[in-house]
Amino acid sequence: MTDIFFEKSSLEIDRALLVGAVTNDQSPETVNEQMEELRLLVRTLNYDGEILTVPLKRIDPATFIGSGKVIEIKTMLEELKIEEIVFNDDLSPTQMRNLERALKMEIRDRSGIILEIFASHARTREAKTQVELATLEYLLPRLTRRWTHLERQIGGINVRGGAGETQIETDKRLIKIRISRLKKELQRIENDRAIQRKSRRGNYNVSLVGYTNAGKSTIMNLFTGSEVLVEDKLFATLDTTVRQCQLDKFHRILLSDTVGFIRKLPHHLVASFRSTLKEIEEADLIVKVADISHPQCLIHLQTVDEVLADLKVSHKPSIVVFNKIDQMDREIFPDAKRIYPEAIFLSALNRLKTDDLRRAVIAELEKMEIQLTIQIPLSEVRDIAYVRDHAFILSEEYSDEFVTLELIINRKIWEQIRSKFGKATDRPILQKE
Numbered sequence: 038m039t040d041i042f043f044e045k046s047s048l049e050i051d052r053a054l055l056v057g058a059v060t061n062d063q064s065p066e067t068v069n070e071q072m073e074e075l076r077l078l079v080r081t082l083n084y085d086g087e088i089l090t091v092p093l094k095r096i097d098p099a100t101f102i103g104s105g106k107v108i109e110i111k112t113m114l115e116e117l118k119i120e121e122i123v124f125n126d127d128l129s130p131t132q133m134r135n136l137e138r139a140l141k142m143e144i145r146d147r148s149g150i151i152l153e154i155f156a157s158h159a160r161t162r163e164a165k166t167q168v169e170l171a172t173l174e175y176l177l178p179r180l181t182r183r184w185t186h187l188e189r190q191i192g193g194i195n196v197r198g199g200a201g202e203t204q205i206e207t208d209k210r211l212i213k214i215r216i217s218r219l220k221k222e223l224q225r226i227e228n229d230r231a232i233q234r235k236s237r238r239g240n241y242n243v244s245l246v247g248y249t250n251a252g253k254s255t256i257m258n259l260f261t262g263s264e265v266l267v268e269d270k271l272f273a274t275l276d277t278t279v280r281q282c283q284l285d286k287f288h289r290i291l292l293s294d295t296v297g298f299i300r301k302l303p304h305h306l307v308a309s310f311r312s313t314l315k316e317i318e319e320a321d322l323i324v325k326v327a328d329i330s331h332p333q334c335l336i337h338l339q340t341v342d343e344v345l346a347d348l349k350v351s352h353k354p355s356i357v358v359f360n361k362i363d364q365m366d367r368e369i370f371p372d373a374k375r376i377y378p379e380a381i382f383l384s385a386l387n388r389l390k391t392d393d394l395r396r397a398v399i400a401e402l403e404k405m406e407i408q409l410t411i412q413i414p415l416s417e418v419r420d421i422a423y424v425r426d427h428a429f430i431l432s433e434e435y436s437d438e439f440v441t442l443e444l445i446i447n448r449k450i451w452e453q454i455r456s457k458f459g460k461a462t463d464r465p466i467l468q469k470e
Protein backbone atom coordinates (compact mmCIF):
# COMPACT_ATOMS: atom_id res chain seq x y z
CA MET A 38 0.00 0.00 0.00
CA THR A 39 1.21 3.48 -0.78
CA ASP A 40 2.21 5.76 2.08
CA ILE A 41 1.54 8.86 0.00
CA PHE A 42 -1.33 10.96 1.24
CA PHE A 43 -3.44 12.67 -1.31
CA GLU A 44 -6.03 15.32 -0.85
CA LYS A 45 -8.41 16.11 -3.67
CA SER A 46 -10.08 19.42 -4.30
CA SER A 47 -13.26 20.05 -6.23
CA LEU A 48 -11.97 22.15 -9.14
CA GLU A 49 -11.02 20.31 -12.28
CA ILE A 50 -9.26 23.04 -14.24
CA ASP A 51 -5.68 24.36 -14.12
CA ARG A 52 -4.60 22.01 -11.46
CA ALA A 53 -1.11 21.73 -10.07
CA LEU A 54 0.19 18.89 -7.95
CA LEU A 55 1.89 20.32 -4.88
CA VAL A 56 4.47 17.94 -3.47
CA GLY A 57 5.72 18.34 0.11
CA ALA A 58 8.22 16.08 1.85
CA VAL A 59 7.75 15.13 5.50
CA THR A 60 11.24 14.41 6.78
CA ASN A 61 12.42 13.50 10.27
CA ASP A 62 13.21 17.10 11.17
CA GLN A 63 9.77 18.46 10.24
CA SER A 64 6.48 17.50 11.83
CA PRO A 65 3.57 16.58 9.52
CA GLU A 66 1.60 19.55 10.95
CA THR A 67 4.31 22.03 9.96
CA VAL A 68 4.51 20.56 6.48
CA ASN A 69 0.71 20.62 6.15
CA GLU A 70 0.69 24.30 7.06
CA GLN A 71 3.42 24.99 4.54
CA MET A 72 1.43 23.10 1.91
CA GLU A 73 -1.66 25.19 2.60
CA GLU A 74 0.52 28.25 2.17
CA LEU A 75 1.92 26.84 -1.08
CA ARG A 76 -1.66 26.32 -2.22
CA LEU A 77 -2.31 30.03 -1.59
CA LEU A 78 0.85 30.90 -3.48
CA VAL A 79 -0.15 28.91 -6.58
CA ARG A 80 -3.69 30.27 -6.32
CA THR A 81 -2.17 33.73 -6.71
CA LEU A 82 -0.96 32.43 -10.10
CA ASN A 83 -4.46 31.08 -10.85
CA TYR A 84 -3.78 27.43 -10.24
CA ASP A 85 -5.75 25.15 -8.05
CA GLY A 86 -3.38 23.06 -5.97
CA GLU A 87 -3.76 19.38 -5.13
CA ILE A 88 -1.69 18.65 -2.06
CA LEU A 89 0.47 15.56 -1.86
CA THR A 90 2.62 14.89 1.19
CA VAL A 91 5.37 12.35 0.90
CA PRO A 92 7.06 10.86 3.98
CA LEU A 93 10.80 10.68 3.32
CA LYS A 94 13.44 8.94 5.40
CA ARG A 95 16.17 10.66 3.46
CA ILE A 96 16.47 13.13 0.64
CA ASP A 97 17.53 11.47 -2.59
CA PRO A 98 20.27 13.57 -4.22
CA ALA A 99 19.16 12.48 -7.70
CA THR A 100 15.37 12.93 -7.54
CA PHE A 101 14.71 14.35 -4.06
CA ILE A 102 11.82 11.93 -3.42
CA GLY A 103 13.47 8.70 -4.62
CA SER A 104 12.74 6.64 -7.73
CA GLY A 105 9.90 4.60 -6.15
CA LYS A 106 7.91 7.73 -5.35
CA VAL A 107 8.62 9.15 -8.79
CA ILE A 108 6.88 6.15 -10.35
CA GLU A 109 3.90 6.52 -7.99
CA ILE A 110 3.56 10.18 -8.88
CA LYS A 111 3.79 9.42 -12.58
CA THR A 112 0.81 7.05 -12.35
CA MET A 113 -1.09 9.60 -10.33
CA LEU A 114 -0.45 12.37 -12.86
CA GLU A 115 -1.83 10.29 -15.67
CA GLU A 116 -4.93 9.36 -13.69
CA LEU A 117 -5.65 12.92 -12.57
CA LYS A 118 -4.59 14.71 -15.76
CA ILE A 119 -2.47 17.18 -13.85
CA GLU A 120 -0.05 19.24 -15.87
CA GLU A 121 1.95 21.21 -13.36
CA ILE A 122 4.07 20.02 -10.47
CA VAL A 123 5.33 22.28 -7.71
CA PHE A 124 7.66 21.13 -4.95
CA ASN A 125 7.45 22.78 -1.55
CA ASP A 126 11.19 22.38 -1.05
CA ASP A 127 13.82 23.97 -3.19
CA LEU A 128 15.30 21.43 -5.56
CA SER A 129 18.84 21.33 -6.84
CA PRO A 130 19.27 21.87 -10.59
CA THR A 131 20.15 18.15 -10.95
CA GLN A 132 17.07 16.99 -9.06
CA MET A 133 14.88 19.20 -11.23
CA ARG A 134 16.41 17.91 -14.43
CA ASN A 135 16.04 14.26 -13.40
CA LEU A 136 12.46 14.74 -12.23
CA GLU A 137 11.51 16.48 -15.44
CA ARG A 138 13.01 13.70 -17.52
CA ALA A 139 11.19 11.04 -15.50
CA LEU A 140 7.84 12.83 -15.27
CA LYS A 141 8.00 14.55 -18.68
CA MET A 142 6.75 17.78 -17.18
CA GLU A 143 8.14 21.15 -16.14
CA ILE A 144 8.90 21.05 -12.44
CA ARG A 145 8.75 24.19 -10.34
CA ASP A 146 9.77 24.73 -6.76
CA ARG A 147 8.65 27.13 -4.05
CA SER A 148 11.32 29.71 -4.85
CA GLY A 149 10.39 29.62 -8.54
CA ILE A 150 6.71 30.18 -7.67
CA ILE A 151 7.51 33.12 -5.37
CA LEU A 152 9.63 34.64 -8.13
CA GLU A 153 6.76 34.24 -10.60
CA ILE A 154 4.36 35.99 -8.23
CA PHE A 155 6.80 38.81 -7.70
CA ALA A 156 7.29 39.12 -11.44
CA SER A 157 3.55 39.30 -12.08
CA HIS A 158 2.97 41.88 -9.30
CA ALA A 159 5.94 44.14 -10.04
CA ARG A 160 4.76 47.53 -11.26
CA THR A 161 7.52 50.08 -10.83
CA ARG A 162 10.88 50.16 -12.55
CA GLU A 163 12.57 49.41 -9.25
CA ALA A 164 10.45 46.34 -8.46
CA LYS A 165 10.77 45.05 -12.03
CA THR A 166 14.54 45.44 -12.00
CA GLN A 167 14.82 43.72 -8.63
CA VAL A 168 12.65 40.80 -9.68
CA GLU A 169 14.47 40.37 -12.97
CA LEU A 170 17.80 40.28 -11.18
CA ALA A 171 16.60 37.69 -8.66
CA THR A 172 15.06 35.59 -11.44
CA LEU A 173 18.17 35.56 -13.59
CA GLU A 174 20.33 34.61 -10.63
CA TYR A 175 17.92 31.78 -9.90
CA LEU A 176 17.93 30.65 -13.53
CA LEU A 177 21.68 30.81 -14.14
CA PRO A 178 22.65 27.49 -12.49
CA ARG A 179 19.51 25.83 -13.90
CA LEU A 180 20.06 26.75 -17.51
CA THR A 181 20.02 23.30 -19.05
CA ARG A 182 16.33 23.34 -19.77
CA ARG A 183 13.40 25.53 -20.70
CA TRP A 184 11.79 27.82 -18.18
CA THR A 185 8.55 28.68 -19.87
CA HIS A 186 6.91 30.33 -16.88
CA LEU A 187 9.76 32.46 -15.66
CA GLU A 188 10.95 33.39 -19.15
CA ARG A 189 7.46 34.53 -20.00
CA GLN A 190 7.31 36.61 -16.83
CA ILE A 191 10.58 38.44 -17.22
CA GLY A 192 10.57 38.57 -21.03
CA GLY A 193 13.30 40.64 -22.59
CA ILE A 194 16.06 38.11 -22.52
CA ASN A 195 16.04 35.23 -24.92
CA VAL A 196 16.91 32.14 -22.91
CA ARG A 197 17.04 29.00 -25.03
CA GLY A 198 18.02 26.34 -22.55
CA GLY A 199 18.37 22.74 -23.69
CA ALA A 200 19.56 23.69 -27.16
CA GLY A 201 23.05 22.23 -26.83
CA GLU A 202 26.22 23.08 -24.89
CA THR A 203 27.35 25.99 -27.07
CA GLN A 204 23.96 27.64 -26.92
CA ILE A 205 23.82 27.23 -23.13
CA GLU A 206 27.26 28.78 -22.77
CA THR A 207 26.14 31.73 -24.93
CA ASP A 208 22.97 32.13 -22.90
CA LYS A 209 24.96 32.05 -19.65
CA ARG A 210 27.26 34.75 -20.92
CA LEU A 211 24.31 36.92 -22.00
CA ILE A 212 22.61 36.46 -18.64
CA LYS A 213 25.78 37.38 -16.76
CA ILE A 214 26.08 40.59 -18.78
CA ARG A 215 22.42 41.37 -18.10
CA ILE A 216 22.88 40.65 -14.36
CA SER A 217 25.75 43.10 -14.11
CA ARG A 218 23.68 45.76 -15.94
CA LEU A 219 20.75 45.22 -13.59
CA LYS A 220 23.03 45.53 -10.57
CA LYS A 221 24.32 48.86 -11.86
CA GLU A 222 20.77 50.02 -12.53
CA LEU A 223 19.76 49.10 -8.96
CA GLN A 224 22.75 50.96 -7.59
CA ARG A 225 21.53 54.06 -9.44
CA ILE A 226 18.01 53.62 -8.04
CA GLU A 227 19.48 53.17 -4.56
CA ASN A 228 21.48 56.39 -4.90
CA ASP A 229 18.34 58.28 -5.96
CA ARG A 230 16.51 56.94 -2.94
CA ALA A 231 19.35 57.98 -0.64
CA ILE A 232 19.03 61.53 -1.97
CA GLN A 233 15.26 61.49 -1.40
CA ARG A 234 15.80 60.17 2.11
CA LYS A 235 18.27 62.95 2.90
CA SER A 236 15.75 65.56 1.87
CA ARG A 237 13.24 64.33 4.43
CA ARG A 238 15.48 64.41 7.48
CA GLY A 239 13.97 65.65 10.67
CA ASN A 240 11.03 63.26 10.66
CA TYR A 241 11.04 59.89 12.32
CA ASN A 242 11.11 56.92 10.00
CA VAL A 243 8.78 54.14 11.05
CA SER A 244 8.60 50.93 9.01
CA LEU A 245 5.73 48.46 8.85
CA VAL A 246 7.08 44.96 8.41
CA GLY A 247 5.47 41.55 8.63
CA TYR A 248 4.43 38.34 7.02
CA THR A 249 2.61 38.71 3.73
CA ASN A 250 -1.15 39.34 4.09
CA ALA A 251 -0.85 40.38 7.77
CA GLY A 252 -2.48 43.76 7.11
CA LYS A 253 0.49 46.12 6.76
CA SER A 254 -1.04 48.08 3.89
CA THR A 255 -4.38 48.32 5.70
CA ILE A 256 -2.59 49.90 8.70
CA MET A 257 -0.65 52.16 6.34
CA ASN A 258 -3.84 53.42 4.71
CA LEU A 259 -5.56 53.89 8.04
CA PHE A 260 -2.76 55.97 9.52
CA THR A 261 -1.78 58.02 6.51
CA GLY A 262 -4.96 58.18 4.44
CA SER A 263 -3.04 56.75 1.50
CA GLU A 264 -4.45 54.25 -0.93
CA VAL A 265 -1.97 51.43 -1.04
CA LEU A 266 -3.45 48.34 -2.68
CA VAL A 267 -4.99 46.03 -0.07
CA GLU A 268 -5.88 42.53 -1.18
CA ASP A 269 -6.48 39.14 0.32
CA LYS A 270 -3.61 37.89 -1.73
CA LEU A 271 0.02 37.05 -1.03
CA PHE A 272 2.52 39.75 -1.97
CA ALA A 273 -0.02 42.39 -2.94
CA THR A 274 2.62 45.01 -2.06
CA LEU A 275 6.02 44.92 -3.70
CA ASP A 276 6.94 48.58 -3.83
CA THR A 277 7.71 50.68 -0.84
CA THR A 278 5.35 53.55 -0.09
CA VAL A 279 6.36 56.29 2.32
CA ARG A 280 3.78 58.75 3.69
CA GLN A 281 3.68 61.39 6.37
CA CYS A 282 1.55 61.00 9.44
CA GLN A 283 1.09 63.47 12.29
CA LEU A 284 0.72 61.36 15.44
CA ASP A 285 0.29 64.20 17.91
CA LYS A 286 1.36 67.80 18.27
CA PHE A 287 5.01 66.88 18.72
CA HIS A 288 5.46 63.86 16.50
CA ARG A 289 5.36 63.61 12.78
CA ILE A 290 6.50 60.35 11.29
CA LEU A 291 7.21 59.00 7.85
CA LEU A 292 5.52 55.63 7.74
CA SER A 293 6.70 53.10 5.18
CA ASP A 294 4.88 50.05 3.92
CA THR A 295 6.88 47.47 2.09
CA VAL A 296 7.03 43.95 0.69
CA GLY A 297 5.88 41.17 3.02
CA PHE A 298 7.95 38.21 4.13
CA ILE A 299 7.28 34.49 3.86
CA ARG A 300 8.90 31.26 4.99
CA LYS A 301 11.72 30.11 2.73
CA LEU A 302 11.93 33.45 0.97
CA PRO A 303 14.42 32.88 -1.87
CA HIS A 304 17.82 34.17 -0.92
CA HIS A 305 18.34 35.99 -4.24
CA LEU A 306 15.07 37.78 -3.77
CA VAL A 307 16.02 39.26 -0.41
CA ALA A 308 19.39 40.27 -1.85
CA SER A 309 17.85 41.96 -4.90
CA PHE A 310 15.22 43.75 -2.86
CA ARG A 311 17.94 45.54 -0.96
CA SER A 312 16.97 49.00 -2.17
CA THR A 313 13.29 48.40 -1.29
CA LEU A 314 14.24 47.00 2.09
CA LYS A 315 16.64 49.87 2.72
CA GLU A 316 13.69 51.74 4.22
CA ILE A 317 13.75 49.23 7.09
CA GLU A 318 17.49 49.71 7.55
CA GLU A 319 16.93 53.45 7.87
CA ALA A 320 13.99 53.14 10.25
CA ASP A 321 14.05 54.61 13.75
CA LEU A 322 11.29 52.22 14.76
CA ILE A 323 10.00 48.95 13.32
CA VAL A 324 6.35 47.96 13.66
CA LYS A 325 6.00 44.20 13.25
CA VAL A 326 2.51 43.33 12.07
CA ALA A 327 1.17 39.81 12.66
CA ASP A 328 -2.19 38.28 11.72
CA ILE A 329 -3.71 36.79 14.88
CA SER A 330 -6.49 35.14 12.92
CA HIS A 331 -3.85 32.85 11.43
CA PRO A 332 -3.03 29.65 13.38
CA GLN A 333 0.66 30.00 12.44
CA CYS A 334 0.84 33.60 13.54
CA LEU A 335 3.65 33.10 16.07
CA ILE A 336 5.74 31.12 13.59
CA HIS A 337 5.19 33.93 11.08
CA LEU A 338 6.61 36.36 13.63
CA GLN A 339 9.68 34.14 13.98
CA THR A 340 10.14 34.22 10.20
CA VAL A 341 9.88 38.00 10.29
CA ASP A 342 12.55 38.12 13.00
CA GLU A 343 14.81 35.87 10.94
CA VAL A 344 14.54 38.13 7.90
CA LEU A 345 15.15 41.20 10.08
CA ALA A 346 18.25 39.49 11.49
CA ASP A 347 19.41 38.83 7.91
CA LEU A 348 18.98 42.52 7.21
CA LYS A 349 20.97 43.27 10.38
CA VAL A 350 18.24 45.43 11.93
CA SER A 351 17.33 43.26 14.94
CA HIS A 352 18.80 45.82 17.33
CA LYS A 353 16.29 48.52 16.34
CA PRO A 354 13.43 49.45 18.66
CA SER A 355 10.25 47.63 17.66
CA ILE A 356 6.58 47.21 18.47
CA VAL A 357 4.64 44.00 17.85
CA VAL A 358 1.09 44.44 16.55
CA PHE A 359 -1.41 41.60 16.39
CA ASN A 360 -3.90 42.61 13.71
CA LYS A 361 -7.31 41.10 12.81
CA ILE A 362 -8.54 40.70 16.42
CA ASP A 363 -12.06 40.62 14.96
CA GLN A 364 -11.23 37.10 13.78
CA MET A 365 -8.79 36.21 16.54
CA ASP A 366 -7.61 32.63 16.90
CA ARG A 367 -8.49 32.12 20.57
CA GLU A 368 -6.00 29.29 21.04
CA ILE A 369 -3.08 31.51 20.13
CA PHE A 370 -4.08 34.52 22.20
CA PRO A 371 -2.65 33.32 25.59
CA ASP A 372 0.72 32.46 24.00
CA ALA A 373 0.80 35.70 22.06
CA LYS A 374 0.15 37.64 25.25
CA ARG A 375 2.76 35.68 27.21
CA ILE A 376 5.53 35.86 24.60
CA TYR A 377 4.80 39.48 23.64
CA PRO A 378 3.45 41.12 26.82
CA GLU A 379 3.93 44.60 25.37
CA ALA A 380 2.19 43.86 22.08
CA ILE A 381 -0.75 45.85 20.71
CA PHE A 382 -3.91 43.99 19.69
CA LEU A 383 -6.09 45.69 17.09
CA SER A 384 -8.16 45.40 13.96
CA ALA A 385 -7.09 47.79 11.23
CA LEU A 386 -9.97 46.85 8.97
CA ASN A 387 -12.60 47.41 11.64
CA ARG A 388 -10.74 50.29 13.27
CA LEU A 389 -10.69 48.60 16.65
CA LYS A 390 -8.07 49.72 19.19
CA THR A 391 -6.01 51.45 16.53
CA ASP A 392 -5.34 54.35 18.85
CA ASP A 393 -3.32 51.96 21.05
CA LEU A 394 -0.81 51.68 18.22
CA ARG A 395 -0.59 55.44 17.78
CA ARG A 396 0.11 55.83 21.52
CA ALA A 397 2.66 53.00 21.52
CA VAL A 398 4.56 54.58 18.62
CA ILE A 399 4.61 57.94 20.41
CA ALA A 400 5.85 56.28 23.62
CA GLU A 401 8.71 54.61 21.71
CA LEU A 402 9.67 57.89 20.03
CA GLU A 403 9.65 59.69 23.36
CA LYS A 404 12.26 57.24 24.64
CA MET A 405 14.55 58.56 21.89
CA GLU A 406 14.10 62.21 22.80
CA ILE A 407 15.37 64.80 25.23
CA GLN A 408 13.95 68.11 26.26
CA LEU A 409 16.43 70.94 26.62
CA THR A 410 17.01 74.65 26.44
CA ILE A 411 19.67 76.10 24.16
CA GLN A 412 20.89 79.56 23.25
CA ILE A 413 22.03 80.37 19.74
CA PRO A 414 23.48 83.75 18.72
CA LEU A 415 21.06 85.63 16.49
CA SER A 416 23.82 86.06 13.92
CA GLU A 417 23.75 82.28 13.26
CA VAL A 418 20.64 82.39 11.10
CA ARG A 419 21.30 79.05 9.43
CA ASP A 420 21.83 77.22 12.69
CA ILE A 421 18.60 78.59 14.07
CA ALA A 422 16.80 77.40 10.97
CA TYR A 423 18.45 74.00 11.25
CA VAL A 424 17.36 73.54 14.85
CA ARG A 425 13.84 74.66 13.97
CA ASP A 426 13.69 72.04 11.21
CA HIS A 427 14.90 69.24 13.43
CA ALA A 428 13.19 69.84 16.73
CA PHE A 429 9.84 70.60 18.20
CA ILE A 430 10.05 74.09 19.70
CA LEU A 431 8.21 74.48 23.00
CA SER A 432 9.08 78.12 23.55
CA GLU A 433 11.42 80.81 22.28
CA GLU A 434 12.67 84.02 23.78
CA TYR A 435 14.74 86.70 22.12
CA SER A 436 17.38 88.93 23.67
CA ASP A 437 19.64 91.40 21.81
CA GLU A 438 22.22 88.71 21.10
CA PHE A 439 20.59 85.32 21.53
CA VAL A 440 17.51 83.34 20.92
CA THR A 441 16.75 80.94 23.76
CA LEU A 442 14.91 77.88 22.58
CA GLU A 443 13.18 75.31 24.72
CA LEU A 444 12.80 72.22 22.62
CA ILE A 445 12.19 68.52 22.31
CA ILE A 446 14.69 66.82 20.06
CA ASN A 447 15.83 63.39 19.07
CA ARG A 448 19.01 62.48 20.97
CA LYS A 449 20.86 61.35 17.85
CA ILE A 450 20.07 64.58 16.02
CA TRP A 451 21.08 66.56 19.08
CA GLU A 452 24.44 64.79 19.15
CA GLN A 453 24.95 65.67 15.48
CA ILE A 454 23.99 69.29 15.99
CA ARG A 455 26.11 69.62 19.08
CA SER A 456 29.26 68.40 17.35
CA LYS A 457 28.51 70.57 14.33
CA PHE A 458 28.10 73.63 16.49
CA GLY A 459 31.19 72.72 18.47
CA LYS A 460 33.28 72.59 15.31
CA ALA A 461 31.91 75.71 13.71
CA THR A 462 32.45 78.08 16.63
CA ASP A 463 33.51 77.90 20.21
CA ARG A 464 30.47 79.68 21.51
CA PRO A 465 28.85 78.06 24.51
CA ILE A 466 25.56 76.25 24.13
CA LEU A 467 23.68 76.07 27.36
CA GLN A 468 22.14 72.72 27.91
CA LYS A 469 19.65 71.94 30.64
CA GLU A 470 18.10 68.50 30.56
Ligand SMILES: Nc1nc2c(ncn2[C@@H]2O[C@H](COP(=O)(O)OP(=O)(O)OP(=O)(O)O)[C@@H](O)[C@H]2O)c(=O)[nH]1
Nearest residue numbers: 249250251252253254255268272273274297385386
Ligand atom coordinates in the same frame (compact mmCIF):
# COMPACT_ATOMS: atom_id res chain seq x y z
N1 LIG B 1 -10.69 40.40 9.29
C1 LIG B 1 -9.75 41.31 9.12
N2 LIG B 1 -9.12 41.40 7.93
C2 LIG B 1 -8.17 42.34 7.78
C3 LIG B 1 -7.81 43.23 8.84
N3 LIG B 1 -6.82 44.04 8.40
C4 LIG B 1 -6.58 43.67 7.11
N4 LIG B 1 -7.38 42.66 6.74
C5 LIG B 1 -7.46 41.98 5.43
O1 LIG B 1 -6.30 41.20 5.23
C6 LIG B 1 -5.95 41.15 3.83
C7 LIG B 1 -4.51 41.58 3.64
O2 LIG B 1 -4.37 42.95 3.98
P1 LIG B 1 -3.17 43.84 3.43
O3 LIG B 1 -3.24 45.13 4.16
O4 LIG B 1 -3.16 43.85 1.94
O5 LIG B 1 -1.94 42.97 3.95
P2 LIG B 1 -0.38 43.21 3.69
O6 LIG B 1 0.32 42.83 4.96
O7 LIG B 1 -0.13 44.57 3.17
O8 LIG B 1 -0.11 42.09 2.59
P3 LIG B 1 1.00 42.02 1.40
O9 LIG B 1 1.20 43.38 0.85
O10 LIG B 1 0.38 41.08 0.43
O11 LIG B 1 2.23 41.44 2.02
C8 LIG B 1 -6.95 42.08 3.13
O12 LIG B 1 -7.97 41.28 2.59
C9 LIG B 1 -7.46 42.96 4.26
O13 LIG B 1 -8.76 43.46 4.03
C10 LIG B 1 -8.51 43.11 10.08
O14 LIG B 1 -8.31 43.85 11.04
N5 LIG B 1 -9.47 42.13 10.15
Ligand SMILES: [Mg+2]
Nearest residue numbers: 253254273274
Ligand atom coordinates in the same frame (compact mmCIF):
# COMPACT_ATOMS: atom_id res chain seq x y z
MG1 LIG C 1 0.64 45.17 1.43
